[in-house]
Amino acid sequence: MTRTMYEKIWDANLVHEPEAGSPLLFVDRHLMHEVTSPQAFEGLRLQNRKVRNVHSILGTIDHCVPTKDRFNIVDVIAKKQVETMTANCEENEINLYGMDSNQNGVIHIVVPEHGFVHPGMVVCCGDSHTATHGAFGALAFGIGTSEVEHVMATQTLQQKKAKTMLVKVEGKLPAFSTAKDIALAIIAKTGTAGGTGYVMEFAGNTITDLTMEGRMTLCNMAIEAGARAGLVAPDQVTFDYLEGKEFAPKGDEWPMAVEYWKSLVSDEGAEFDALVELKAEDIAPQVSWGTSPEQVISVTGVVPSPSDFTNEVKSQACTNALKYMALEAGQKITDIHIDVVFIGSCTNGRIEDFRAAAELLKGKKVADGVQAFAVPGSFPVKVQAEKEGLDKIFIDAGWEWRDPGCSMCLAMNGDELEDGQRSASTSNRNFEGRQGKGGRTHLVSPAMAAAASVAGHFVDIRDWK
Amino acid sequence: MQPYIKHTSIAALMDRSNVDTDQIIPKNFMKKVERTGFGINLFHNWRYLADNITPNPEFELNKPAFKGAKILVAGENFGCGSSREHAPWAIADYGFNTVISTSFADIFYSNCFKNSILPIIVTDEQLAALMAEIAGNEGVEFTVDLEAQKVITPGGLSISFEVDAFRKESLLDGLDDIAWTLKHEEQISTYEAAQRKRLPWLWPSA
Numbered sequence: 001m002t003r004t005m006y007e008k009i010w011d012a013n014l015v016h017e018p019e020a021g022s023p024l025l026f027v028d029r030h031l032m033h034e035v036t037s038p039q040a041f042e043g044l045r046l047q048n049r050k051v052r053n054v055h056s057i058l059g060t061i062d063h064c065v066p067t068k069d070r071f072n073i074v075d076v077i078a079k080k081q082v083e084t085m086t087a088n089c090e091e092n093e094i095n096l097y098g099m100d101s102n103q104n105g106v107i108h109i110v111v112p113e114h115g116f117v118h119p120g121m122v123v124c125c126g127d128s129h130t131a132t133h134g135a136f137g138a139l140a141f142g143i144g145t146s147e148v149e150h151v152m153a154t155q156t157l158q159q160k161k162a163k164t165m166l167v168k169v170e171g172k173l174p175a176f177s178t179a180k181d182i183a184l185a186i187i188a189k190t191g192t193a194g195g196t197g198y199v200m201e202f203a204g205n206t207i208t209d210l211t212m213e214g215r216m217t218l219c220n221m222a223i224e225a226g227a228r229a230g231l232v233a234p235d236q237v238t239f240d241y242l243e244g245k246e247f248a249p250k251g252d253e254w255p256m257a258v259e260y261w262k263s264l265v266s267d268e269g270a271e272f273d274a275l276v277e278l279k280a281e282d283i284a285p286q287v288s289w290g291t292s293p294e295q296v297i298s299v300t301g302v303v304p305s306p307s308d309f310t311n312e313v314k315s316q317a318c319t320n321a322l323k324y325m326a327l328e329a330g331q332k333i334t335d336i337h338i339d340v341v342f343i344g345s346c347t348n349g350r351i352e353d354f355r356a357a358a359e360l361l362k363g364k365k366v367a368d369g370v371q372a373f374a375v376p377g378s379f380p381v382k383v384q385a386e387k388e389g390l391d392k393i394f395i396d397a398g399w400e401w402r403d404p405g406c407s408m409c410l411a412m413n414g415d416e417l418e419d420g421q422r423s424a425s426t427s428n429r430n431f432e433g434r435q436g437k438g439g440r441t442h443l444v445s446p447a448m449a450a451a452a453s454v455a456g457h458f459v460d461i462r463d464w465k
Numbered sequence: 466m467q468p469y470i471k472h473t474s475i476a477a478l479m480d481r482s483n484v485d486t487d488q489i490i491p492k493n494f495m496k497k498v499e500r501t502g503f504g505i506n507l508f509h510n511w512r513y514l515a516d517n518i519t520p521n522p523e524f525e526l527n528k529p530a531f532k533g534a535k536i537l538v539a540g541e542n543f544g545c546g547s548s549r550e551h552a553p554w555a556i557a558d559y560g561f562n563t564v565i566s567t568s569f570a571d572i573f574y575s576n577c578f579k580n581s582i583l584p585i586i587v588t589d590e591q592l593a594a595l596m597a598e599i600a601g602n603e604g605v606e607f608t609v610d611l612e613a614q615k616v617i618t619p620g621g622l623s624i625s626f627e628v629d630a631f632r633k634e635s636l637l638d639g640l641d642d643i644a645w646t647l648k649h650e651e652q653i654s655t656y657e658a659a660q661r662k663r664l665p666w667l668w669p670s671a
């Protein structure tokens with residue numbers, strides 16, 4: 001019988017399938033940050049339970065960390081959260097890249113840097129963007145805090161089997177289109193609920209041509225399509241990325257592992273419950289115009305009108321979004337002016353992202369009245385960028401070069417939009433207020449964000465000088 | 466966990482789709498290290514005026530008729546976005562124990578069951594009928610019977626809904642998930658021992 005990659009991972013991690021009750025799935029790796037874990041540790045303590053497999057956990061502190069003057073956390077409750085995380089990890093001997101580690105950064109950036117996630121693993125974290133690690137062919141998904149506690153105590157999760165969706169992208173991407181644009185184009189097609197109940201497998205030659213960084217950006221946003229997780233089949237690109245990393249298999253175990261990983265790829269002819277196909281040629285650089293990641297359009301387009309939608313709910317959502325975003329139907333995307341530009345987050349905070357942006361910023365200056373800041377996803381990313389002289393390019397162009405953290409991706413650390421300000425942001429969510437109460441977010445790729453900072457409005461980078 | 470008992474309560478109407486967890490509980494209120502006390506900031510950005518204290522009279526849940534509601538009736542794709550369990554904590558802390566919609570985001574849906582909240586999925590037509598009944602008679606009380614898997618309204622609707630049998634039992638009994646799983650300790654240990662042999666690189670060398 002043929003099986004998809006999802007089914008193979010499921011079968012390999014199934015601990016028990018009781019007649020009455022939920023199947024139990026074994027969890028190989030558990031990622032942790034300060035916001036969604038304290039109540040779980042608290043729960044364990046109250047019940048007198050222990051962390052079962054300490055080696056399966058890797059933690060970081062990222063959401064609350066200021067990106068300027070990082071040790072000076074003014075919010076007392078945020079400070080308490082950081083202290084609680086540090087104390088919980090110490091008490092339980094959990095490997096934490098904490099505030100004073102030179103490996104600190106955003107969880108979904110730090111974990112791959114150390115080769116902590118491998119193909120075939122089941123990986124979870126109290127964070128929806130855990131989907132990022134699907135780039136390695138691992139079944140990685142977000143869980144709630146009660147489940148964080150459950151995994152710590154039992155190393156398993158009560159799980160229901162998901163349906164499978166094959167998302168196939170074939171062809172050559174236009175110049176300047178990136179993994180971020182593929183992700184946005186997919187969400188525009190499926191809608192933010194289109195993937196609900198599914199695990200998406202991304203396939204096709206456009207996907208296999210992506211770097212690991214690109215695959216991470218893509219899988220990161222699978223959750224914005226509503227999918228439980230995203231997956232990319234492991235191949236030589238994956239193996240080359242992992243080889244030699246701290247937590248990668250070593251010595252004799254390396255070839256054994258690679259052989260196992262190769263066996264996980266979906267069988268020829270395996271059946272998926274749904275299929276979505278895109279042509280890479282059609283994916284121009286994307287810009288979101290609304291308050292949901294599905295409200296997105298090519299940079300060459302115009303802001304839609306509620307009457308463009310036959311579906312009543314979507315039409316109403318368009319009306320609400322235009323009001324919140326202060327946009328007019330029919331307005332050209334390239335006529336939208338911005339106040340703040342943010343490059344960073346677990347979607348686009350990797351070295352490749354800063355290289356792409358720096359390429360466009362060389363010898364240019366930020367437009368009058370625009371504030372722009374670059375936030376590397378981790379200290380290793382920051383150090384690498386500085387080695388390559390990228391920080392200079394940003395700074396010379398009038399950008400701020402900050403320390404790592406989640407920053408304005410979710411704005412709970414001091415970096416935020418003021419009421420009514422409009423951003424070009426490389427993060428993943430444009431929800432109302434996500435980047436600050438009353439703030440208006442447009443999601444774009446790093447190159448698009450960089451160009452917008454110089455022009456002061458969105459531009460089609462393909463014909464921009 | 467609280468067992469979920471059959472009840473008749475006020476149903477509040479929230480005619481919006483894609484209500485995301487950032488709206489349910491904005492991140493600036495997520496910094497607590499406890500599970501309680503989030504209810505006061507439920508829907509904060511919609512619920513309060515710019516001074517962050519005065520209730521916004523335009524916001525639906527601030528209507529006097531919806532005071533004390535235990536049932537929330539909302540548009541499609543409720544609970545999308547961030548996985549934060551603070552969202553169901555806030556919903557429960559505010560006083561809701563039931564949310565009715567045509568669809569829920571996956572993580573939110575399963576988080577509800579861990580917090581004695583019953584998420585009920587109905588069809589588009591059923592949702593429209595429930596919403597119409599509330600709109601025409603604000604303050605109306607619906608009966609939710611989990612045992613019988615039914616929502617019953619004074620307007621004469623009787624809607625059957627689906628719920629996973631195991632989740633239903635857990636809600637009705639107020640059962641602790643971890644205790645249930647730990648009954649399978651033997652299977653977990655057996656699995657671990659086998660995995661150590663099969664994929665030794667996943668384990669610390671002894």
Ligand code: SF4
Pocket residue numbers: 062063106107108127129345346347405406409410427428
């Ligand atoms: S960068 Fe944004 S999406 Fe990623 S973990 Fe941090 S807050 Fe979440």
